[in-house]
Amino acid sequence: MTTTNRTRTLTALLLVLLLAAPVALAQGSAAGTVPRHEELRYDWHLGRLVGRLAGLFLPSEGEGVLTSRRDNGRITSELVITSEQSREGEFWRYGSRIDATSGHAREAWSSYLWRGEKKSRREEIAKDGVMDVVAGIYAIRKDLPKTSRQMEIWSDGKLYPVLVIPLGQETRTVAGKQVVTRHYSIRGYDAPGARRWKGSLELWLADDAAATPVEIHIERNLANLQLRLQQLP
Secondary structure, eight states: OOHHHHHHHHHHHHHHHHHHHHHHHHHTOSSOOOOSEEEEEEEEEEOHHHHHHHTTTSOOEEEEEEEEEEETTEEEEEEEEEOTTOSSOOEEEEEEEEETTTOOEEEEEEEEEETTEEEEEEEEOOSTTEEOHHHHHHHHHHSOOSSOEEEEEEETTEEEEEEEEEEEEEEEEETTEEEEEEEEEEEEOOOTTSOOOOOEEEEEEESSTTOOEEEEEEEETTEEEEEEESSOO
């Protein structure tokens, strides 16, 4: 190889490394940059044996939409889960008004019609450090925990202590493509004088700049709802 060709080869390698560096830094970042306005669409189905049995009598699949909008220092976020299979109009809705600076929920609401039971609850939240389902997803995306973290979760008007547990990297499939994700588990635990949350929340966040939720599993009332992102933004 001539000196000229060797120089060209080294120059090309340096350009490749320089161009690749920002991508590597973004993938290894400790926090996500959640877009100001976002709409993510998911397919969902009922998981596990209880869910499959329930699917014999109830909707077993459908669509979920996670939206967030930032305006005047606050974020309004909702997760709405519906199904075209539904005869009775079964649905789940989780929503929160979040302080953009602290990430704490300042108002939370939830409603659902499921297994013949209908509930709806909405209330202001004055206590710091409280999250609901969607505020919890936002908080984890914004500041990705490297170790277990304590939180309080609002669920149907009650507060429960929970642990956010990072479970490392896993590969998930989105629109037929393999995506590297960070897996987090949010579970209740026994604390003196507090109720134990019987539900659970599992998150798989893409290793991208926005920490996009690739999969969301919500378990409550013997149902395990598994949402999978239709397509990365």
